[in-house]
Amino acid sequence: MSSIYHGHLTVSIFGQSHAPAIGVTVDGLPAGEAVDLAELQTFLARRAPGTGPWSTTRKEADQPEILSGLDRGRTCGAPLAAIIRNTNTRSKDYENLRDIPRPGHADYTAQVKYGGFQDVAGGGHFSGRLTAPLCIAGGICKQLLARQGIYVGAHIAAIGEIADEKYDPVELTKEQLLAPGAKVFPVIDDAAGQTMQEAIAAAKAELDSLGGVVQCGVIGLPVGLGDPMLDGMENRIARLVFAVPAVKGVEFGLGFAAAALRGSQNNDPFYMDGDQVKTRTNHAGGILGGITNGMPLLFQAAVKPTPSIARPQESVCLSRRENAILTIHGRHDPCIVPRAVPCLEAAAAIAVYDALLEEWERSK
Numbered sequence: 001m002s003s004i005y006h007g008h009l010t011v012s013i014f015g016q017s018h019a020p021a022i023g024v025t026v027d028g029l030p031a032g033e034a035v036d037l038a039e040l041q042t043f044l045a046r047r048a049p050g051t052g053p054w055s056t057t058r059k060e061a062d063q064p065e066i067l068s069g070l071d072r073g074r075t076c077g078a079p080l081a082a083i084i085r086n087t088n089t090r091s092k093d094y095e096n097l098r099d100i101p102r103p104g105h106a107d108y109t110a111q112v113k114y115g116g117f118q119d120v121a122g123g124g125h126f127s128g129r130l131t132a133p134l135c136i137a138g139g140i141c142k143q144l145l146a147r148q149g150i151y152v153g154a155h156i157a158a159i160g161e162i163a164d165e166k167y168d169p170v171e172l173t174k175e176q177l178l179a180p181g182a183k184v185f186p187v188i189d190d191a192a193g194q195t196m197q198e199a200i201a202a203a204k205a206e207l208d209s210l211g212g213v214v215q216c217g218v219i220g221l222p223v224g225l226g227d228p229m230l231d232g233m234e235n236r237i238a239r240l241v242f243a244v245p246a247v248k249g250v251e252f253g254l255g256f257a258a259a260a261l262r263g264s265q266n267n268d269p270f271y272m273d274g275d276q277v278k279t280r281t282n283h284a285g286g287i288l289g290g291i292t293n294g295m296p297l298l299f300q301a302a303v304k305p306t307p308s309i310a311r312p313q314e315s316v317c318l319s320r321r322e323n324a325i326l327t328i329h330g331r332h333d334p335c336i337v338p339r340a341v342p343c344l345e346a347a348a349a350i351a352v353y354d355a356l357l358e359e360w361e362r363s364k
Contacts, residue, residue: 003125007028007236008028008361009028009141011137012024013130014133015083015086016119016127016129017122017125017127017130018122019119020086021083021084022129023067023082023083024134025079025080026079026140031076032074033147034074035140036143040064040136040139043139044062044135044342046181046186047132047135047343048339051339061087064083067081083133084133086129100315101318102307102308104304104308105126105308106245107120108318110124127245128246135342135346138347138348138349141349142346144353145356151218152216152218153177153180153181153345154180154215154216154345155167155181155186155341156180156187156213158212159199160210162192162195162196163192164187166215167188167217167298169285170280172296173219181342185197207309209306209308209309209333209334210335211304211305211335212303213300213337214301214303214341214344215298215299216299216300216344216345217296218286218348223291223294224359225291225352225356226287226292231290232289233355234252236351236354236355238250240347240348241299241301241348244340246304246306246336246340248303248304252285252298252299253287253298253299254285267283268282268284268295276294282296286298304336305335309328310327312326313325313326313328314326
């Protein structure tokens with residue numbers, strides 16, 4: 001099924017944007033692992049709506065209710081199930097979307113695939129609201145990884161054409177990796193972040209939106225996680241990253257920039273650092289042949305501009321089979337990118353923890 005990730009972990013996401021609740025089931029977590037619910041709530045708050053002028057005005061506390069899988073604060077071996085109740089919905093804003101689909105949204109494709117029976121309110125199951133349960137699963141995995149000395153972090157690499165600094169690809173520290181996530185606007189360079197916020201405000205004033213890029217990193221990884229071909233670390237991470245609806249592209253290390261280089265420029269030279277094998281550069285993004293090489297794992301994801309904009313847009317009236325002009329109502333982010341940052345951390349954390357569980361199983 002499309003809403004289930006299968007691996008040593010099975011992660012199933014359910015609900016719709018304006019349904020009574022959204023939620024997740026995580027099966028395969030080892031028993032006896034402590035889960036800090038206060039830390040999880042702090043992580044979820046980074047994704048929650050209403051966090052700043054770049055976000056929708058929809059107010060949701062995003063407080064998870066754990067239904068099963070925890071006993072006295074620790075995993076108990078049963079599937080962990082959690083829900084988040086939706087409390088601030090305005091479904092009437094979406095009543096006409098079965099007939100006049102929004103450009104850039106899944107309204108038209110869902111109408112054809114599901115024959116009009118899909119839930120259109122707030123985007124239904126296609127909504128970015130469904131990244132909240134993804135963050136429950138990923139937030140728990142982040143905690144379990146941190147106990148193994150593995151840390152996941154991310155920051156806004158760009159909004160429109162305004163770029164932030166990049167993570168150090170070779171000497172990335174825990175403090176550098178996690179620092180942006182502790183900020184309300186998650187960037188490395190606060191001056192660049194201020195310029196980004198001004199650009200978002202300008203787009204919003206013009207009834208428009210902006211996209212951008214998120215850079216995510218994982219440090220502390222052992223050498224040897226992942227597999228070649230279809231189960232490579234790139235494959236695992238990309239599958240989960242594309243669960244974030246606005247993501248339109250993913251690149252690891254230098255990504256597409258490597259295509260303009262010669263092999264002598266792109267190859268990462270090996271050297272001995274004491275008894276450890278390291279590379280002097282990290283163009284590969286910490287992955288060779290689908291397998292981690294011990295260097296920081298780095299990737300970037302392209303996030304499209306919010307398609308729900310207040311400007312009149314060309315569309316079609318499906319019932320009358322004629323062209324139409326659509327003006328979208330409702331509450332929408334003028335820029336999705338800031339709230340996508342923890343979502344991509346969650347996606348990476350699930351993929352990495354799943355690969356770690358697989359490696360532990362192999363070594364038994």
